Amino acid sequence: MPSLGSIRRSFAPWNDAAAKPYIAFENVTKKFGDFTAVDKLSLAIYEREFFALLGASGCGKSTLLRMLAGFEEPSAGRILLDGQDLAGIPPYRRPVNMMFQSYALFPHMTVEQNIAFGLKQDRMPKAEIAERVASMLKLVRLGEFARRKPHQLSGGQRQRVALARSLAKRPKVLLLDEPLGALDKKLREETQFELMDLQHELGLTFIVVTHDQEEAMTMADRIAIMDKGEVMQVATPADIYEAPATRFVADFVGTVNLFEGKVADMSGDAGRILGADGFGLRVDNLAGAKNGARAWFAVRPEKIAISAVKPADEGLNAIEGEVWDIAYLGDMTIYHVRLEDGRIVRTSSVNSRRASDEQLTWHDRAWISFRPDAGIVLTR
Amino acid sequence: MTPASSPTSENRALRRLSSLVAGRLVIAIPYAWLLVLFLVPFFIVFKISLSETAIAMPPYSPAFSFIHGIAGLWAEVKKLGFDNYVWLTQDNLYLFSYLSSVKIAAISTLLTLVFGYPIAYGIARAPSTLRATLLMMVILPFWTSFLIRVYAWIGILKPEGLLNQLLLWLHVIHEPLIILNTSKAVYIGIVYSYLPFMVLPLYSTLEKMDHTLIEAAEDLGCTPVSAFWKITFRLSLPGIVAGCLLVFIPAVGEFVIPDLLGGSHTLMIGKTLWNEFFENRDWPVASAVAIILLLILVVPIVYFQQAQARAEEAGR
Ligand SMILES: Nc1ncnc2c1ncn2[C@@H]1O[C@H](COP(=O)(O)OP(=O)(O)O)[C@@H](O)[C@H]1O
Ligand SMILES: [Mg+2]
Numbered sequence: 001m002p003s004l005g006s007i008r009r010s011f012a013p014w015n016d017a018a019a020k021p022y023i024a025f026e027n028v029t030k031k032f033g034d035f036t037a038v039d040k041l042s043l044a045i046y047e048r049e050f051f052a053l054l055g056a057s058g059c060g061k062s063t064l065l066r067m068l069a070g071f072e073e074p075s076a077g078r079i080l081l082d083g084q085d086l087a088g089i090p091p092y093r094r095p096v097n098m099m100f101q102s103y104a105l106f107p108h109m110t111v112e113q114n115i116a117f118g119l120k121q122d123r124m125p126k127a128e129i130a131e132r133v134a135s136m137l138k139l140v141r142l143g144e145f146a147r148r149k150p151h152q153l154s155g156g157q158r159q160r161v162a163l164a165r166s167l168a169k170r171p172k173v174l175l176l177d178e179p180l181g182a183l184d185k186k187l188r189e190e191t192q193f194e195l196m197d198l199q200h201e202l203g204l205t206f207i208v209v210t211h212d213q214e215e216a217m218t219m220a221d222r223i224a225i226m227d228k229g230e231v232m233q234v235a236t237p238a239d240i241y242e243a244p245a246t247r248f249v250a251d252f253v254g255t256v257n258l259f260e261g262k263v264a265d266m267s268g269d270a271g272r273i274l275g276a277d278g279f280g281l282r283v284d285n286l287a288g289a290k291n292g293a294r295a296w297f298a299v300r301p302e303k304i305a306i307s308a309v310k311p312a313d314e315g316l317n318a319i320e321g322e323v324w325d326i327a328y329l330g331d332m333t334i335y336h337v338r339l340e341d342g343r344i345v346r347t348s349s350v351n352s353r354r355a356s357d358e359q360l361t362w363h364d365r366a367w368i369s370f371r372p373d374a375g376i377v378l379t380r
Numbered sequence: 381m382t383p384a385s386s387p388t389s390e391n392r393a394l395r396r397l398s399s400l401v402a403g404r405l406v407i408a409i410p411y412a413w414l415l416v417l418f419l420v421p422f423f424i425v426f427k428i429s430l431s432e433t434a435i436a437m438p439p440y441s442p443a444f445s446f447i448h449g450i451a452g453l454w455a456e457v458k459k460l461g462f463d464n465y466v467w468l469t470q471d472n473l474y475l476f477s478y479l480s481s482v483k484i485a486a487i488s489t490l491l492t493l494v495f496g497y498p499i500a501y502g503i504a505r506a507p508s509t510l511r512a513t514l515l516m517m518v519i520l521p522f523w524t525s526f527l528i529r530v531y532a533w534i535g536i537l538k539p540e541g542l543l544n545q546l547l548l549w550l551h552v553i554h555e556p557l558i559i560l561n562t563s564k565a566v567y568i569g570i571v572y573s574y575l576p577f578m579v580l581p582l583y584s585t586l587e588k589m590d591h592t593l594i595e596a597a598e599d600l601g602c603t604p605v606s607a608f609w610k611i612t613f614r615l616s617l618p619g620i621v622a623g624c625l626l627v628f629i630p631a632v633g634e635f636v637i638p639d640l641l642g643g644s645h646t647l648m649i650g651k652t653l654w655n656e657f658f659e660n661r662d663w664p665v666a667s668a669v670a671i672i673l674l675l676i677l678v679v680p681i682v683y684f685q686q687a688q689a690r691a692e693e694a695g696r
Contacts, residue, residue, distance in 0.1 A: 091598040104596035121601030
């Protein structure tokens, strides 16, 4: 039996030119008065995809979901679901269900009644409802709480009721607005994996909103990074991390060191980025850049090595500095190295050996070094 | 040094004691209020209801006094009896008054709900900057005397009054409507006078309601109308119960409105009571009428208390 990972690896309809998006936002704008919450946004989401919308609070993620669910109408643009324009279709006729950020459980109904609510609206026969409710309760492991009211449940249990209720109708698309926001860290991590398994088992399309990058990285097939109502980049978690399109994305996801300069000495894709101090970083992925143009070399901390002496390899970029700060995290150590011009470079190294005497300490001279292909050249 | 003898723990014990006393005192205030302003008058009225009419001052006997000592007092007490209550069952007037009062109060409560709910809903859904003003407008009539407002309705409802003039002028009717001195006028008067008592509790439950519940219901397939009944209306039931009782209870005993607007045909227990007191000067029978009225109202009041307690338990 193939593992979940290998199935996921082969799932990439966005690379398939023939694949039709299941959900398409086309130049969607949403204004509240003068305020533009979503700005000419276009997105394509595929069937069975686990899609994450990641962005700071207030960047328009919920508004985007609410437009898809039908609670808000776009001020301009179209939203298509399976090729059908959703304009004018009220929420109760859309084949999508939403798990609300606040859960929105009906306080006067038991867990069972909450889950059965949507099924009753569809006039499903009683026996079938009972069966479906039982299977949903089993899925979220709340069987023994069926007769409780929401106020008699813990936060995690409520969250699972909300999930069961939104899944009960077997919607084609499930929208989850910060589904795990109210849970503590451990429960949140457990639930992330549960959600992934569930989505895969039921073969549904999930769109999850989050402001937690780790959560998005863990769960999603693809992530859309949003800022001020616009999509900055849509890519797989690995591409978002290793090949961010802009400085904003590079900085938003994880930690990054940005070396600013002008492109010089280009030959093919290789060349240099000349900093203001005259130091030229050797880089070999300048495709698309122009000599003299402004550019940033973005390098993740874990791709920078730190050593007491200058590395022998002349092909590396090596810069001398002073150890400014050390954070020992057990599995790894983070060093902040201060360069001559005062810039701080962050590095992190895995502690693969147990602590030894020859470690660097505060105010030691140290060399940071990285390969020309350790980072990515950004022009925006 | 043992903890018990340390000055800080003594202080603490003292503080705990004083906070305990203060706590009891706080509870004692409503009880004292009840005792002085409800139970004592209740027992006075109850005692009068067990007396006989007399041409005297006060107009009933026995009147308790300690002139003849404890033995004399006991002899007076033995003269008390339930004759007045028996009398109430012998004259249909009282039964009809009670029934008619309950009926009029129930119908007007329902009408008040029908008018009050949309008003409360509208205010609760209005932009938050407008809400205070709208609520103010609901309460505003209280700034004028109740009596004057009811009098004003005579001017509106009488055959040559404002309403009839308007309708005649609009050619909606060709002859004046007879509203004044009928039970219709009483309904109008009660709905008008008690509307704020319905709107305010309804508003406070509707205003607290989480709008995402409605969105969740619609998301799960409810039309807006069915979401209203299944969620909004259902969750506002405590407010509905509170509002209905706040209107129903005083409406049953209402005197001014039926007297001024209802004419002589409208039978209400408040009017009967007034007649007994001031026309017949039969204080004992009037007191018995009042005691029975209270017993009738105890049922909804107790129900109200229980509903409140249940709502408090269920809420959060
Ligand atoms: N109904 C509304 N009226 C006015 N402004 C709104 C409304 N809903 C959202 N906004 C604004 O739109 C922006 C985006 O909101 P939202 O989509 O909820 O952000 P988030 O990414 O945190 O989910 C916010 O600045 C918010 O204040
Ligand atoms: Mg949000």
